[in-house]
Amino acid sequence: MTDPPILEVRRASKTFGGVVALGGISFQVEQGEILGIIGPNGSGKTTLVNCITGFVRLDEGEVLFRGEDISRKPPHRIADMGITRTFQIMRPYYSLPAFRNLVIPLFSPRARRTGGWRGGGLLGDRKTVSIDILEEIGFERDSQVPYKMASTLPTGYLKRLELARCLALRPEIIICDEVFSGLSMSEIASMVPLMERLQMEGITLIMIEHRLRELFRLAGRIMVLNFGAKLMEGSPAEVMASEKVKEAYFGSEEVEEVMTYA
Amino acid sequence: MKSEQKRQERIDRGIKVRSENIYALMSWRELAYLAAPRLALILGMLILPLVMPGTYWQRVISIVCIYALLALSFDFLAHFLGLVSLGGAFFTGVGGYLAAIMNTSWGLPPALTIPLATVAGACICTLVLLPCLPLRGVYFAIVTLMYPLAFARVIEALDIFGGTDGITGIDSFVNRWVEQYLVISAVLLVLFGLRRLVNLDLGLVFRAVKDNDQAVKASGMSVTRYKAIAVFIGSAMGCLSGACLVHIYMWSGISLFALDFSILPIAATVIGGAGTLAGPVLGCLILVPVSELLRAFGTLRIVFYALILMAFVVFRSEGLLVYGRRKYEQFERWTSV
Numbered sequence: 001m002t003d004p005p006i007l008e009v010r011r012a013s014k015t016f017g018g019v020v021a022l023g024g025i026s027f028q029v030e031q032g033e034i035l036g037i038i039g040p041n042g043s044g045k046t047t048l049v050n051c052i053t054g055f056v057r058l059d060e061g062e063v064l065f066r067g068e069d070i071s072r073k074p075p076h077r078i079a080d081m082g083i084t085r086t087f088q089i090m091r092p093y094y095s096l097p098a099f100r101n102l103v104i105p106l107f108s109p110r111a112r113r114t115g116g117w118r119g120g121g122l123l124g125d126r127k128t129v130s131i132d133i134l135e136e137i138g139f140e141r142d143s144q145v146p147y148k149m150a151s152t153l154p155t156g157y158l159k160r161l162e163l164a165r166c167l168a169l170r171p172e173i174i175i176c177d178e179v180f181s182g183l184s185m186s187e188i189a190s191m192v193p194l195m196e197r198l199q200m201e202g203i204t205l206i207m208i209e210h211r212l213r214e215l216f217r218l219a220g221r222i223m224v225l226n227f228g229a230k231l232m233e234g235s236p237a238e239v240m241a242s243e244k245v246k247e248a249y250f251g252s253e254e255v256e257e258v259m260t261y262a
Numbered sequence: 263m264k265s266e267q268k269r270q271e272r273i274d275r276g277i278k279v280r281s282e283n284i285y286a287l288m289s290w291r292e293l294a295y296l297a298a299p300r301l302a303l304i305l306g307m308l309i310l311p312l313v314m315p316g317t318y319w320q321r322v323i324s325i326v327c328i329y330a331l332l333a334l335s336f337d338f339l340a341h342f343l344g345l346v347s348l349g350g351a352f353f354t355g356v357g358g359y360l361a362a363i364m365n366t367s368w369g370l371p372p373a374l375t376i377p378l379a380t381v382a383g384a385c386i387c388t389l390v391l392l393p394c395l396p397l398r399g400v401y402f403a404i405v406t407l408m409y410p411l412a413f414a415r416v417i418e419a420l421d422i423f424g425g426t427d428g429i430t431g432i433d434s435f436v437n438r439w440v441e442q443y444l445v446i447s448a449v450l451l452v453l454f455g456l457r458r459l460v461n462l463d464l465g466l467v468f469r470a471v472k473d474n475d476q477a478v479k480a481s482g483m484s485v486t487r488y489k490a491i492a493v494f495i496g497s498a499m500g501c502l503s504g505a506c507l508v509h510i511y512m513w514s515g516i517s518l519f520a521l522d523f524s525i526l527p528i529a530a531t532v533i534g535g536a537g538t539l540a541g542p543v544l545g546c547l548i549l550v551p552v553s554e555l556l557r558a559f560g561t562l563r564i565v566f567y568a569l570i571l572m573a574f575v576v577f578r579s580e581g582l583l584v585y586g587r588r589k590y591e592q593f594e595r596w597t598s599v
Contacts, residue, residue: 079482091477105481
């Protein structure tokens with residue numbers, strides 16, 4: 001018998017009032033791959049992330065992590081198992097300096113368990129570890145940046161801080177909710193090698209993105225969502241060639257024509 | 263007419279900059295400059311009982327410390343956890359009744375009842391408040407306001423713990439010096455202990471819960487668990503104050519659940535400076551004696567009291583300590599624009 005995939009979602013559905021956010025989506029994620037999830041606005045991408053990480057409870061269906069159902073667990077239990085996420089709207093602790101932001105995830109049970117002698121225990125040296133992680137993620141160690149208040153940091157660094165919070169937990173899966181959006185071209189260019197390095201370290205990545213060019217370069221597989229349902233799944237080349245995807249993004253030809261004549 | 267525009271600018275004093283992160287002190291004068299506010303508070307509190315005229319004002323000092331403990335508890339929970347608790351009286355009541363029962367029924371001396379009532383009371387308060395911990399902001403405030411009211415009515419209606427008469431015949435402290443120095447040292451220990459705590463890693467998690475509980479959840483930590491730990495710490499301070507209070511008054515009654523114990527600490531926090539921990543102590547040192555002085559006005563006392571509070575909220579809403587600290591650590595000057 002083969003090992004179960006690292007993450008499997010089965011018939012996940014969620015409705016808010018009468019709105020169907022997820023209409024029975026099923027997919028699998030293999031260990032070490034980068035899965036891209038794309039779709040027009042309101043297609044249920046962020047709801048899917050919220051459901052996997054326990055912030056929103058599924059109406060029906062299940063989420064399996066290495067074969068174990070996690071869909072009824074609270075968010076902190078799921079993060080404790082190694083499934084971490086970034087938030088689309090960044091959620092740093094604004095009143096703390098950047099490096100002290102990381103002391104909080106480093107204090108979590110998972111980080112204390114996995115951190116070894118340096119980060120572990122009640123009195124571990126979390127400040128040094130947090131500066132190390134920040135350097136790894138692109139905060140220059142010798143500059144003032146890691147010591148600045150999170151409220152004064154520009155978007156690019158806040159996005160990195162979101163990733164750093166995930167890394168502090170030594171995660172198995174990182175679900176990135178639009179880490180590239182709001183960044184300049186050069187900032188994105190410097191983030192791409194970072195994501196590649198994370199994959200090389202054996203971390204499974206699920207990336208929700210609107211920046212298709214960079215995503216198609218990174219991801220091995222793409223899933224397209226539309227109106228809470230899976231439109232298609234395949235390699236980046238297949239997705240780019242698909243007429244259905246173009247339709248979902250730009251509307252069908254007929255509609256376009258009607259719009260121009262109206 | 264020549265009009266020159268000027269604006270006031272504030273600059274940190276060199277000593278503040280040098281002591282903030284790297285701690286490079288240059289001389290004994292600088293060391294004294296940093297230590298002066300702390301020493302003034304510690305020595306001032308220790309000298310107070312000696313300089314008070316008569317036993318009446320010495321008793322006032324004890325009451326100041328009781329309220330200071332409650333104000334510290336409020337400030338800690340509200341400004342480091344985001345749990346605005348209007349139920350300070352609940353902590354005093356539980357701690358007070360526990361100490362009273364231990365003393366009268368089991369015959370334990372105050373040296374045992376006070377620590378036992380503090381810990382047991384904190385456990386009870388935390389357990390009872392546990393269902394409300396997921397609530398936030400004004401909802402938590404309203405629910406906690408109900409707790410002391412409900413408990414007082416339960417004691418009254420069921421006629422337990424002495425009912426409306428309360429529990430009498432509680433041992434007092436050996437003498438008034440023990441009483442005063444016990445509560446004063448309790449306040450100082452709690453104050454400096456809390457200041458240490460909020461800068462520990464655990465304290466950072468508390469502040470993170472206030473800032474942003476979603477990110478704490480995403481970091482693999484149970485928000486409710488850390489709120490419960492903090493409520494335990496906060497309610498322990500309140501129970502300590504209640505346990506001391508029943509031994510000071512030698513009586514425990516429903517008035518331990520009175521609104522005063524919930525509201526006055528909040529007023530003291532507003533006056534002293536919210537989120538500073540030392541501010542609420544300062545606020546109590548001002549408010550409690552003022553309220554005693556106003557007794558001369560009889561029933562108009564509350565009116566004057568309210569006026570003082572309103573003046574503070576309108577003109578110095580940042581609080582005395584924040585204002586004082588700014589004057590102490592920065593200098594101001596006018597520059598032309």
